[in-house]
Amino acid sequence: MNLIVCLRMVPDTVEELEIAADQKSLDAEVLRYRLSDPDEHALEQALLLKEKQGGTVTAIALEMPEIDDVLFTALAKGADRAVKIAGDWARLSSTATARVFREYLMGGGQNLAADSLVLLRSQASDELAGEVGVCLAENLGLPYVGVVTGVKVAGATLEVIKEFSGGLRGEFTLGLPAVLGIQSAEKPPRYVPIAKVRAVMKSARIETVEVPAPEQASVEMVDRLYKPEAAGRARMLEGTPESVADQILEILSQQSLV
């Protein structure tokens, strides 16, 4: 199988986020980027399929700070190729991101091999203009299922499991080539020791490619970005763990919970 994983780093929301002066984007100067959990799961699912079905895994990523580390880590985990799409993509909308991936995969009239499966994270909390996965499927004219938590291959057919809500799931089938939005892989993403990543950095190579930058249409829609004002802020309990435990116990007692 020709397994392709499209990775895109997202701002790390554990860090403080600042709004840029234009009030329409995040301040890139202070942003730290990380690979999102579902991106890690998309890569893991591709590696699991390679182990079961054979084939190659190509990890593709947009150029971002520290993206080389991400791509070398993907190689260390078992990806066969790592491709970096060069450019300044920090303010790229999600729909434009899908166009960049499409341009790389099918630009210049090339076709995806018949046994291709493109895996991306199902969704991310910065995809204001649309989920990248489904937009890419639309751009490529390929079938798509999102919120996927399981993938089986039977010949040229995929059997996938999609999550709804309340633990309810559904089973779908679709033919290759296809695009899947991965929510979780069938196993937790594998761990790879730093020493192995360092060794790969010495022996392997990241391919750098360029594609034409897409038009940015959707960004101007945003009138203003801001930090939400808390509607009802929690009453904060201060003090040592001992004292906070006493205060919580008192609250639970008032509510007849202890």
Add this chain to the structure above:
Amino acid sequence: MANPVLIVAEHLKGELTEVTFEMLGLGRQLADALQAPLWALLMGEQVRALAQHLAVADQVFLVEQSGLQLPSPDQAAAIVKAAIDAQPVSLVLVAGTNVSLGIGAVLAGRLGRPYVNFCKSVTVEAGSILFTSQLFGGKIQADVKLPDACGVVSVYPGAFPAGPGRREGQPPIESLSLSAPSPMVQFKGYIEPETGDVDITKQEVLVAVGRGIQSQDNLAIAEDLASALNGAVCASRPVIDQGWLPLSRQVGKSGMNVKPRLYLALGISGAPEHWEGMQGSQLIVAVNTDPKAPIFDGAHYGTTVDALDLVPILTEKVKAKKG
């Protein structure tokens, strides 16, 4: 008069989903502001009987075809587009759920209209409408203005009241016969929720653990506290994805929706996807070392002491109190 506002009704296992009524209520408000009619589009295999619940709409369009039980985004978007090609609408509201994921983005692309994902609130002022979306795990909000109030909006589940969207009746129904391309994805069947050892939706007390719990070994202190409080342990997505707890213990968008008397959240940031599953809890106490974690915006009580320090002490105190 502006062009109509259209909601795309969502149903699952033969029933309209809660977000459909939330969209109807919001759609009514927007249609009134724009002085436009409110339409609902209902597509599926045998769904005519559901139309009577959509009486808040001025007009229901019905598309009944085989293979439409759970249409894929491209299939659903093709049907909505075919339905409105002959009779333009201003706004299209779609559900921001896992069931409907992707329909809005594909539809917006095909219509050449802007798309607003994750819409959590709407402000109507002097005929202009401001859509507010929650981004980056709830840490940032975006205000979006749509040119001429035209576009596709994905409505975040649970963000708008369902009450105003509920009315039984007999709205005018028009059956549409549309030619949609043959589906590229086939729905095979449902997989029912795993019944775990504990039904977390029936617990009065839940001790919830998130990424902040750091390792599987630390689950034991949460288990001890839950047991002292006669409750159970549940978790947010990252903990379930690590395989530390079974899927039946997951709270949130694709997990369980819980409404316990006490929800004690340990090391949970409170991303919107998690909040969606526990916002109905009567008392929410949040423990998180990040003072800016969004969980504190909705919790009743909060503390930034380390859960790993606090929980064993609290457990002992609960046990002592109970004797």
